Structure formats: structure tokens, C-alpha cells
Amino acid sequence: MSNSGSIAVPAINPPHSGRRTELLSTAANSAAGLVEGFFEWFGNLGIFFWQVLRAAVTPPYEWRELIRQLDEVGSKSFPVVVMAGSAIGVIISLEARYSLSRFGAKSMFPATLVYSVIQVMGPIITGLVVSGRVGAGIGAELASMKVTEQIDAIEASAINPYRLLAATRILACILMLPLLTLVSDACGLLMGWFAQTLVEPLSFHQFIQDGFKGATFNTFLPQTFKTAVYGLIIGLIASFQGMRTRGGAEGVGRAATNSVVLASLFVILADVVLVKFILVVFP
Amino acid sequence: MATAYDIAIKQEQSEKDGIAPVIAVENLRKTFGSHMVLNGISLSVNRGETLAVLGRSGTGKSVLLRIIIGLETPDSGSVCIHGQNIVGLAIDRMGEIRKKMGFLFQHAALYDSLTVAENVAFPLVHHRKEMSRSERGERVNQLLAEVGMKGDFGKMPSDISGGMQKRVGLARALALEPEILLLDEPTAGLDPISSGEIDDLILKLQRERKMASVVVTHDLHSAKTIANRLALLDQGNVVIEGTFEDLQQSNIGFVEDFLKLS
Numbered sequence: 413m414s415n416s417g418s419i420a421v422p423a424i425n426p427p428h429s430g431r432r433t434e435l436l437s438t439a440a441n442s443a444a445g446l447v448e449g450f451f452e453w454f455g456n457l458g459i460f461f462w463q464v465l466r467a468a469v470t471p472p473y474e475w476r477e478l479i480r481q482l483d484e485v486g487s488k489s490f491p492v493v494v495m496a497g498s499a500i501g502v503i504i505s506l507e508a509r510y511s512l513s514r515f516g517a518k519s520m521f522p523a524t525l526v527y528s529v530i531q532v533m534g535p536i537i538t539g540l541v542v543s544g545r546v547g548a549g550i551g552a553e554l555a556s557m558k559v560t561e562q563i564d565a566i567e568a569s570a571i572n573p574y575r576l577l578a579a580t581r582i583l584a585c586i587l588m589l590p591l592l593t594l595v596s597d598a599c600g601l602l603m604g605w606f607a608q609t610l611v612e613p614l615s616f617h618q619f620i621q622d623g624f625k626g627a628t629f630n631t632f633l634p635q636t637f638k639t640a641v642y643g644l645i646i647g648l649i650a651s652f653q654g655m656r657t658r659g660g661a662e663g664v665g666r667a668a669t670n671s672v673v674l675a676s677l678f679v680i681l682a683d684v685v686l687v688k689f690i691l692v693v694f695p
Numbered sequence: 696m697a698t699a700y701d702i703a704i705k706q707e708q709s710e711k712d713g714i715a716p717v718i719a720v721e722n723l724r725k726t727f728g729s730h731m732v733l734n735g736i737s738l739s740v741n742r743g744e745t746l747a748v749l750g751r752s753g754t755g756k757s758v759l760l761r762i763i764i765g766l767e768t769p770d771s772g773s774v775c776i777h778g779q780n781i782v783g784l785a786i787d788r789m790g791e792i793r794k795k796m797g798f799l800f801q802h803a804a805l806y807d808s809l810t811v812a813e814n815v816a817f818p819l820v821h822h823r824k825e826m827s828r829s830e831r832g833e834r835v836n837q838l839l840a841e842v843g844m845k846g847d848f849g850k851m852p853s854d855i856s857g858g859m860q861k862r863v864g865l866a867r868a869l870a871l872e873p874e875i876l877l878l879d880e881p882t883a884g885l886d887p888i889s890s891g892e893i894d895d896l897i898l899k900l901q902r903e904r905k906m907a908s909v910v911v912t913h914d915l916h917s918a919k920t921i922a923n924r925l926a927l928l929d930q931g932n933v934v935i936e937g938t939f940e941d942l943q944q945s946n947i948g949f950v951e952d953f954l955k956l957s
């Protein structure tokens with residue numbers, strides 16, 4: 413990304429208004445540079461996605477690498493997702509008990525917990541946790557391969573690195589995210605229920621029965637499967653940032669950080685769009 | 696009408712007859728930003744021939760090799776491999792051509808998550824799917840033996856020295872029995888004995904398999920041993936191209952200095 417935000421130092425103190433226009437034009441310039449940089453980044457991301465897509469749908473298929481990556485994404489994320497999901501369950505449980513009892517709606521507790529966890533918090537927390545864990549992992553791994561010419565070596569061996577490295581990682585993220593979301597949801601519900609029973613005994617069976625009363629597949633399935641889109645975002649951005657890295661060890665660090673920041677940001681932005689989309693399509 | 700197949704057959708025949716070059720680089724230009732690296736380079740290599748590329752550090756020898764295998768795109772000019780221009784070729788089409796090429800990177804570029812043996816086996820795993828596991832293992836052992844690294848197959852690249860990494864990189868480049876060999880300083884960082892062994896190996900391959908090779912080197916002795924022709928690069932141009940004797944007889948100041956100081 414180009415940054416044209418250089419500040420010119422005038423030789424003599426210009427009149428007040430002159431300095432102001434200069435500052436304004438500098439600000440406008442760097443804003444323009446930022447916008448330009450953003451569009452350039454987005455354009456390159458689009459080209460990268462197209463390359464990966466084209467490589468992914470044509471043989472040879474890299475099944476072995478895909479399985480390795482599924483294992484990698486799953487096993488790396490599992491412990492963090494379990495912990496984050498459980499913590500979210502407890503937090504919602506505490507908050508819900510407090511708010512609901514203030515409005516005298518304590519009987520709503522199971523449904524509140526179930527809906528908050530499965531519809532709202534489970535997917536987004538899983539998305540963010542995996543962005544951090546897997547996004548950084550893919551970004552750093554591919555970046556270090558790039559700066560040590562290992563990706564060039566793969567290409568020189570007549571192997572398409574978009575197919576072998578990027579496509580497998582992106583697909584692994586797409587496939588694993590919904591599964592990890594289910595894990596996170598399950599931990600959230602279990603720990604949320606557990607936190608509640610410590611104060612007010614409630615059988616798990618009863619809790620589940622009340623919580624899912626009146627729920628259909630439409631209530632939960634789209635919310636769980638939308639996380640496949642998060643997977644696409646995480647895998648795509650991390651692979652892209654990794655494979656375009658330049659500049660030694662420093663570049664590797666930057667790629668890892670950028671992968672996490674951008675993937676998290678776009679997961680949240682995608683959530684906004686997807687929530688609206690799901691409300692319209694699955695009323 | 697001549698089909699692409701006819702043209703390919705004709706090219707192959709001419710290559711065998713030694714008329715058409717296997718690698719033909721025409722008027723290559725490459726800049727990075729405002730930094731001009733190659734300024735109109737033309738070179739060609741025939742079947743069974745080794746071209747040594749010499750030049751000061753930073754003149755663009757590695758960039759030239761990377762352009763020949765399509766890792767870098769030139770600003771203008773053409774690179775023909777077996778008569779086909781590869782500039783701007785899509786990655787999978789390029790892959791078909793790269794299967795016939797072996798490339799040794801200046802810094803070896805071994806896969807650091809794989810062992811030495813797995814590094815050498817990597818191209819075989821991907822392109823010789825019909826090979827059984829034991830056949831592959833045998834081939835890897837044979838390749839490692841050729842570069843004098845037989846005992847180190849289980850080690851990780853980070854646990855072996857730079858010169859050893861270079862030799863493993865060479866074994867990997869030879870795995871698919873390429874017709875074209877591009878080597879970026881194969882003997883740099885090697886002791887005289889190992890470096891003599893590598894020279895012998897390159898000579899043997901050239902004799903037995905009639906490979907076309909481009910070897911970048913700083914080692915004048917090795918260049919003299921393995922190369923049929925030498926090309927000396929300076930400031931983006933080929934200063935002189937010819938046999939070692941041609942270079943010795945040249946009265947271009949840069950060539951004299953280069954030979955005297957090497």
C-alpha cells in the first residue's frame with residue numbers, strides 16, 4: 413500500500429489561511445492515497461481469489477494437503493474455541509439471569525441463552541477466535557515460505573502454489589468453521605446452563621427442552637452455516653497476505669499481524685451483511 | 696498446414712541436430728522500479744551445452760535465471776524454451792514446461808518443514824504418481840548419493856550447513872531428470888573437493904543426458920571446467936560471450952580486470 417503522506421515544510425511562515433489549505437491538501441492527499449491503496453489491495457485480492465478459484469476447480473486435486481490442513485485448522489482452533497465458547501456461555505448466563513429477573517421474566521432464561529449463544533455469539537466469537545489463531549498461523553507460515561523462496565521453489569517444481577497452498581487452506585477453513593461453531597455453541601450452552609444451576613438448580617434436559625421450544629431448523633442452521641463465509645474470509649485474506657509478503661523477517665511479522673487484523677475486521681463486516689441477509693431470506 | 700504438433704516435432708529435430716537452441720533469450724529488459732537490472736540481454740543454449748554466466752554481485756544473474764523459468768516477468772523481450780515463448784504464460788501451462796526444467800536457487804530454498812529426503816522426493820511425489828513408495832525411496836537415495844549427501848536423508852534443512860543445503864537443492868532439481876538445468880551458484884560455499892565433485896556431476900549429466908544448462912557462478916575454475924561457453928554480464932548487458940580462451944584473449948578492460956582478479 414502506498415502512503416503519500418509527506419508533510420512539506422514551508423521556508424517562510426505562510427499566512428494563516430495558506431497553512432490551512434496546505435494542511436487540508438496534505439490531508440486530502442493522504443486520504444486519497446489511503447483510498448487508492450485500499451482499492452489496489454482489494455483489486456489484488458480479487459485477482460488472487462480468481463487465481464485460487466481457477467486452480468482449485470481443475471485437477472490435480474491436492475487431497476493429502478487438504479486433509480493435513482483440515483487437521484491443522486481443527487486441532488489448532490479446538491482448545492481456543494472450547495474456552496471462548498464456554499466463557500461466552502457463562503457471561504450470557506450471568507447477564508441474562510440479572511436482566512431477566514429485573515423484568516420478572518426468569519422463565520425466559522433457557523430460550524434467551526439458547527438464542528443468544530447459537531444465533532449471535534457462537535458464530536461471531538468462533539469467527540474471531542479462528543481469525544486470530546488460524547489467520548495468524550496461515551499468514552506467518554506462507555509469508556516465511558515466500559521470503560525464503562520456498563513458494564518460488566514449489567512453482568519451479570511445476571506445482572501451482574495457488575492450488576497446493578492457498579486453495580487447500582481456504583477450503584479447510586470453509587469446512588472447519590461451521591464444525592468449530594457447533595463446538596463453541598455446545599460449550600456455551602453447557603457452561604451457561606452450569607453457571608445457572610449453581611445458583612438455581614435446573615435439569616439439563618428441562619433447560620434444553622425449554623430453550624429449543626418452537627425453534628425450527630431455520631432458526632439455527634443458517635446462523636451456523638454462515639460461518640463458512642467467515643472461513644472463506646479468514647483463509648483467503650491470510651493466504652493472500654502471506655503469499656504477497658516481501659522483505660524478510662519483518663515482512664513475516666507484518667503479514668501475520670495484517671492477516672489477523674484484516675480477517676477479524678472483514679468477519680465482523682460480513683456478519684453485518686449476513687445477519688441482514690439471513691433475516692430476509694429465512695424469516 | 697503446419698499444426699502445433701508439427702512445429703514441436705520440427706523444433707525437436709532441429710534441437711537434436713543442434714540447429715535450434717533449447718533456451719533462447721532475446722533482448723531481455725527488466726527494471727525494478729527505476730532500477731534497471733537487465734538492459735537487452737540475448738543468449739542461447741543448445742542441447743548438451745553448458746553456458747556459464749559470470750558477473751559482479753548485483754548485476755542481475757539471479758534475476759536472469761528467474762526470468763528463464765518464469766518466476767519473474769521481463770518488461771520486454773522473449774524467452775523461448777523448446778521454441779515456445781514462455782513470457783506471460785498461465786501458471787498451469789508454464790508448469791508443463793517447468794516439468795522439464797531443474798532449478799537450483801541461490802539460497803537452496805529447501806522446504807523447511809520437510810526432511811532432506813522429503814525435499815528431494817517432493818517433485819516425485821507430485822509428478823511421478825505411478826512410482827511406488829520403495830521405488831521413490833530408491834531414487835531419492837540415488838540422487839542424494841550423487842551429490843554426496845547419502846547419510847543425511849533424515850535431517851531437517853535447518854540442521855545442515857549451507858553447502859549441504861545447496862547439494863540437497865541440486866538433488867531436488869535433478870529429481871525429474873530435466874532436459875534443462877538452471878543452477879544459481881552450485882558451488883558457492885563449498886570446499887574445493889565437494890565443489891570438484893559437483894562439477895564432475897554436472898559434466899557427467901551433460902554427457903549422459905545431453906542437458907542444456909545455464910550455470911551462474913563466481914568460480915572461474917569451475918566455469919572453465921564445466922562450461923562450453925561463458926557470458927560475462929555487466930550493467931545489464933552481455934559484455935562478452937565465448938569460450939574461456941575467447942575471454943582470455945579479449946582486450947576489453949572489464950573482462951581483463953574480471954579474469955585477473957578472480
Ligand SMILES: Nc1ncnc2c1ncn2[C@@H]1O[C@H](COP(=O)(O)OP(=O)(O)OP(=O)(O)O)[C@@H](O)[C@H]1O
Nearest residue numbers: 727730732750751752753754755756757758759801
Ligand atoms: N524482487 C526484487 N525487487 C527489487 N529489486 C530486485 C528484486 N530482485 C532483484 N532485485 C535487484 O536486482 C539486482 C540484481 O539482483 P540479482 O539477485 O540478480 O543479482 P546477482 O547478479 O544474482 O548477484 P549475486 O552474485 O550477489 O547473487 C539487484 O540490484 C537487486 O537489488
Ligand SMILES: [Mg+2]
Nearest residue numbers: 756757801879
Ligand atoms: Mg544471485
